[in-house]
Amino acid sequence: MNLIFRRILPFLIILGIAGMGYFGGWWDIASVISQPISSGRPRVPSINMMKTKLTGWDQDKKSWEIEARRIWQSADGNIVYFQKISRGVAFSMKNERVDFIAGWARWERIPEILYIGGGLEAKVSDCMVKTKEAEINYRNEVLTTSAGVQMTQQDTQVTAKSLEIRLAEEQMILEGDVVLVQNNNRVTANGMKFYHRDQTYQLIDPKGVTINP
Numbered sequence: 001m002n003l004i005f006r007r008i009l010p011f012l013i014i015l016g017i018a019g020m021g022y023f024g025g026w027w028d029i030a031s032v033i034s035q036p037i038s039s040g041r042p043r044v045p046s047i048n049m050m051k052t053k054l055t056g057w058d059q060d061k062k063s064w065e066i067e068a069r070r071i072w073q074s075a076d077g078n079i080v081y082f083q084k085i086s087r088g089v090a091f092s093m094k095n096e097r098v099d100f101i102a103g104w105a106r107w108e109r110i111p112e113i114l115y116i117g118g119g120l121e122a123k124v125s126d127c128m129v130k131t132k133e134a135e136i137n138y139r140n141e142v143l144t145t146s147a148g149v150q151m152t153q154q155d156t157q158v159t160a161k162s163l164e165i166r167l168a169e170e171q172m173i174l175e176g177d178v179v180l181v182q183n184n185n186r187v188t189a190n191g192m193k194f195y196h197r198d199q200t201y202q203l204i205d206p207k208g209v210t211i212n213p
Contacts, residue, residue: 054080056107063138064114065089066105080107090114092141092167099123112138120145124165125196127172128152131163141167149174151194156182158192170196175204186210 054071056063069084082088082105090098103118117133124143130152134145143165151158151174161176172194180187180201191204 054082058138061093062089062091064091064107064136068105078109080109082106085116088116090136090143094168096125096167096170098136098143098165098167114138124172125170126153127194127196129163129165134163143167156180158194160192172196178203184212186212 052071053065053067055065065088066082066085067087068082069086071080071082073080083103085100085102085105088100088102088105090100100116100120100122102116102120105117106115107113108115114136115133116135120129120131120134122129122134122143128151129149131145131149132147134143134147136143144163146162149160149163151160151163151172158174158178158180160174160178162174164173164175165171166173173191174194175191178189178192180189180192180203187203187209188207189203189205190207193202193204194200195202
């Protein structure tokens with residue numbers, strides 16, 4: 001009997017640990033830690049607010065303000081998730097702002113990055129920007145996207161593969177198959193810089209110009 005017990009004892013110990021892990025929630029915690037960061041709902045949210053607004057602060061200044069149908073955060077509080085954003089505002093230190101709507105957003109507190117996706121429509125000064133997804137780095141106050149972008153300003157429309165908006169410098173840099181259409185005139189280039197302060201464009205490596213009467 002003692003010999004049989006000694007043989008099955010290791011299996012009983014393993015089974016006991018597995019049972020405690022399941023009923024004690026160890027496996028849920030482990031799965032949250034190991035799962036990749038995504039826009040989906042975390043396994044163990046510590047808050048879950050419906051149809052509400054949340055504001056992020058950097059000392060005494062607003063960093064962002066988002067109204068969404070659903071808001072929740074990770075168990076450690078380092079990541080906040082937003083679903084179906086009806087109104088969002090990202091502020092710079094100089095009070096420049098990006099107003100946007102999107103399918104989802106994710107705020108990562110430690111690197112200070114706001115990821116936005118699910119179809120982003122943003123207004124920067126008097127420019128409208130459309131893209132699938134983008135990210136705003138609050139350490140350098142730069143918005144970037146490489147998901148293809150369309151920018152519209154009054155009678156001008158620009159498309160490109162990628163966009164970088166430097167909020168502090170009020171400057172936009174578009175790169176990759178840039179097409180600028182203004183008053184039915186068409187310009188193509190590898191890149192373009194737009195300076196909002198003086199409303200000027202600078203083409204990078206222009207390819208061609210089509211002028212319509």
